[in-house]
Amino acid sequence: MKNSTWILLKAQFLNQSGVNTFRYEKDKKKKNRVIIFAVAMTIVVIMMAVYCFMTAYGLGSIGLTGIIPGYAFTITSVIVMLFTIFKASGTLFAFKDYDMLMALPVQTTTVITSRFLLMYGANVIISILVMLPMGTAYCLFAHPQILFYVIWFVSMFVTPLVPMTIAAVLGAIISAISSRFKHTNMVNIVLSFILTIGFMGVSMSAGMMSGGQINIKQIASLGTMLSHKMNQIYPLVSIFEKAVCKYNIIAFITFLLISVIWYYVFVKIVSIKYIAINTGLTTYQTKSNYKLQSLKVTSTFMALHRKEMKRFFSSYLYVLNFGMGAVLLLIMSITCFIFGVDKLQQLVGMPNIKPIMINFVPFVISGMLSMTCTTAVSLSLEGKNLWILKSAPIEAATIYRSKMSVNATILLPISLLSSLFMSLCLKPTIMTVVWMFVTPLVYVALTCVWGIFINLKMPNFEWESEVTVIKQSMASVFGILGGMLFGFIPMVILLMLPGIDKNLLTGVITLAVIGFTSFLYIKVCGTKLP
Template sequence: MNQIYPLVSIFEKAVCQYNIIAFITFLLISVIWYYVFVKIVSIKYKAINNGLTTYQTKSNYKLQSLKVTSTFMALHRKEIKRFFSSYLYVLNFGMGAVLLLIMSITCFIFGVDKVQQIVGMPNIKPIMINFVPFVMSGMLAMTCTTAVSLSLEGKNLWILKTAPIEAATIYRSKMSVNATILLPISLLSSLFMSLCLKPTIMPAMWMFVTPLAYVAFTCVWGIFINLKMPNFEWESEVTVIKQSMASVIGILGGMLFGFIPMVIIFILPGVDRNLIMGVITLAVIGFTSFLYIKVCGTKLP
């Protein structure tokens, strides 16, 4: 150690042997070296400081067009980041869609014959073709992120209120995030289930159209419920995401709307399935349009 730092021996004598001369020597050497260091650095201090705190710009800079983001897109990105930054938010509202995708991929991989063996029901294919669109719709409705998206603004809601942004734009940005999450999963799940079941043209069409109608409904339904049952005075997001009535009704209400048509199909065996599918899908679209108009005309709470 003495070879690396010779002052160690002096410091050791001063501390361990209580040698006052060694202590004074160590102190003087340290002070002198510090003084010399400061004097040397002070000569070039200004140049060093300028080098660390300033930067040079290129002389060949050319003014180009700047990208301008719309208010809607800015809010959309904010909502996307908000969703994926909270594992509670993702787990509580994302599992339905994820499970649907896993289920559809599993059915596609194993095929309808294997599904029949697992369920233990022969000739299950016609039943699946009739009920799968609504099973998919009910599972998609579980991912109702808009049911708590307003409440999660919490005490920061005043920022949105004071900003020159229409309430409808804020609602649309939150609905668009829900749609961004659900649309790809809905289309992929419909594709996998269609490839698995190989239905005819009309049932295949309902397998795509009906879940998409429920995606739109889920997005609007959540905002509608959250406007009716807001909760901005929370200390932890757990209160809003897992314990609020808006969360419960947003998820269970959407599921209920998805599974009620299955009961209708079950109790009306003699009615044409395509007719029932069409009527229910149009009813969902009509109800969604009504809620959308009502929501967009509502002020921020």
């Protein structure tokens, strides 16, 4: 059984990581894509590690050294949980080669363990990226005993187990519930959105500090309060802190037993309903009462548009990975409208936040919209069926436009509603209101074209699981990161040029984005299908 688990795990890793492409592929372009992706991910890893170290160092420098271990543990657990919720469907449930794996002479628990260990490996990397730099900063201030290093090292590998299983259990519950409905995937998507947003809301409310201002004289009590808040979010923090800070061996053993037993129980319970859940998620209901009636005839473009819309909403992972930014933007704008500027200033602790928000809101909205770049993977998701589009008498530009139109259909209403709510909340000048509406719409166009441009440069049609394309491909990473940069860079320009009228500067940036979008659009429409 152990050997079967290792073989399945190795096969999945080699298939999704690109190692085989680098080792055996003769096409230099494909090898270069793997190298570029590895370099890009290395840069992201370094940035994340530096950020974690600076955060922990900042806590230590203001006298909050004692909460660094619990803070590192909590942050790691939250990130792992959110990532696993998104990955559970597509990696653990309803994956493409499910029928092939279940036909092999292996136990169900072996399949679950191999799929779970694949997610575990990725989450261990996240755990190390957070806990290693934060632990290093803690050592600079606390100078702990040698036992601390042993406990901390082991904890980096054990910490992901409990949040992973919790997230996977929630994913299993969502999948089990949705499998009983006719529109399984849509129910799955809605429940996952509700769960994720609710979880983020509870975490933010639990971490909210009253008063808005931090008094330096109350640093000691602040540390106690933060520790209490972290325990509210995740009760296992107190056991971990006792093990790490007080060198309590019993607490450490308890932490290890809870993590390992929780994982073992999870595998055993899920294996009982595993086949039923996957069967419900991978089967479709059909009716036998079809009657031939008049058929509607539409244009080629509309037929492709309808096909792309169905493809988007048919993939749980596709919607969650690329739709969360737009949904959070809409929730944020509605929240700002309901609470008003005065309440926001009180919560944030900044009395003059309104002028700052007025200057940056057009680009904050634009940046969050640009993260929903469905076109960055839409071509790759055609996979082995790309030949159907290539053999059809359809121009490549029409195919590209249909994929861009889906991205625009999703983003346009959210852009207009978010701009409306934020303008009603902030009540700026008429010219500022104009840019609050126009600039995000321009960025929507840029996002649609940018995604296709990136996907044409970095396609991946040879995949077994859509997780490889949606979450682990170069096109996906550059599509989302590009959106963040498109919103972040203009804000840096506004900060660097404080003397220039903000409306004028926003207008110039918007015109520059229009020019860049037009250039990319012409280039994309003149490109043949890969």
